[in-house]
Amino acid sequence: MDRVITSASIYWPRTIATPSPDEFSRQIQGQRIRTVTRRAKYIHLTLSNVHLFVHLRMSGDLLLRPMGTPHALHDRVILGLSEPLPHAPKELVFNDARKFGRMWLTDKPEEVIGALGPEPLEAGFTAQALLAALHTRRRLLKPLLLDQTFIAGLGNIYTDEALHKSRLHPLRRSDSLQLVEAARLRNAIRSVLRSGIRRNGASIDWVYRGGDFQNHFAVYGRTGEKCRVCGARVRRMLVGQRGTHFCPRCQRH
DNA sequence: CACGTCACCTGCGTGC
DNA sequence: TGCACGCAGGTGACGT
Numbered sequence A: 001m002d003r004v005i006t007s008a009s010i011y012w013p014r015t016i017a018t019p020s021p022d023e024f025s026r027q028i029q030g031q032r033i034r035t036v037t038r039r040a041k042y043i044h045l046t047l048s049n050v051h052l053f054v055h056l057r058m059s060g061d062l063l064l065r066p067m068g069t070p071h072a073l074h075d076r077v078i079l080g081l082s083e084p085l086p087h088a089p090k091e092l093v094f095n096d097a098r099k100f101g102r103m104w105l106t107d108k109p110e111e112v113i114g115a116l117g118p119e120p121l122e123a124g125f126t127a128q129a130l131l132a133a134l135h136t137r138r139r140l141l142k143p144l145l146l147d148q149t150f151i152a153g154l155g156n157i158y159t160d161e162a163l164h165k166s167r168l169h170p171l172r173r174s175d176s177l178q179l180v181e182a183a184r185l186r187n188a189i190r191s192v193l194r195s196g197i198r199r200n201g202a203s204i205d206w207v208y209r210g211g212d213f214q215n216h217f218a219v220y221g222r223t224g225e226k227c228r229v230c231g232a233r234v235r236r237m238l239v240g241q242r243g244t245h246f247c248p249r250c251q252r253h
Numbered sequence B: 001c002a003c004g005t006c007a008c009c010t011g012c013g014t015g016c
Numbered sequence C: 001t002g003c004a005c006g007c008a009g010g011t012g013a014c015g016t
Helices: A021-028 A127-135 A141-146 A156-165 A179-198
Strands: A004-010 A016-018 A033-039 A042-047 A051-055 A060-066 A075-082 A090-096 A102-106 A235-239 A242-246
Touching: A004 A021, A016 A021, A021 A102, A051 A060, A127 A179, A141 A156, A141 A242, A156 A179, A156 A242
Parallel strands: A016 A102
Antiparallel strands: A004 A075, A033 A042, A042 A051, A051 A102, A060 A090, A075 A090, A235 A242
């Protein structure tokens, strides 16, 4: 499917992380979209001779509309797309209520995604590799798993769910884990991610309504409710400013 | 290096 | 009803 970007309209300039909005508009015009892939939480569009990265952050959304559709509230960037005849042109819309999302246009992909940790769904993510990595740091599990340079792609929901599934306390220190625990964590991370993908993600508020993974949460957002495994009340605490949900019986310190 | 705090933003639910 | 407050799926820049 040959699609060429014919225009860029930027309504919230800070959405463009690099280069300047003017340069972005100029450079992206005429670029053909070759491939669309993903690395961690970045959507990666390889264009004719430059790379476009999109990060949705908290409230971003990418959608396709017929060209000329009236703007929606919170549209931040609109890329015009030509389609092969006889198809009508479309626009690729970046809509983002909270304005945290970002786009990068660069010929040096490593400057955007170079520091990221391993992809947990790839073959190299073994229990042994995870254990070795955990032992190179002395950090609390919760913030470490959220650290994209340590492991790529885990957010707050998946971290809490993976820790619960592996029966590990969010405040455990990374260098204290044994191999069997690292193996449980590795399997739990992969299982929780696959489950979330299979269910098209979670719809927990007004931001995104698509998936139904929220109906399968073990702990996230279930403060005070019974743990589905042991019946104890799910607790919530703050760890590094992030709401952290866990079962005090399943996840001993 | 690890950790805490704040900043960036808007919208929604709750409680007074 | 109005309003203050706390919370939200993420990251990055600081300071200690």
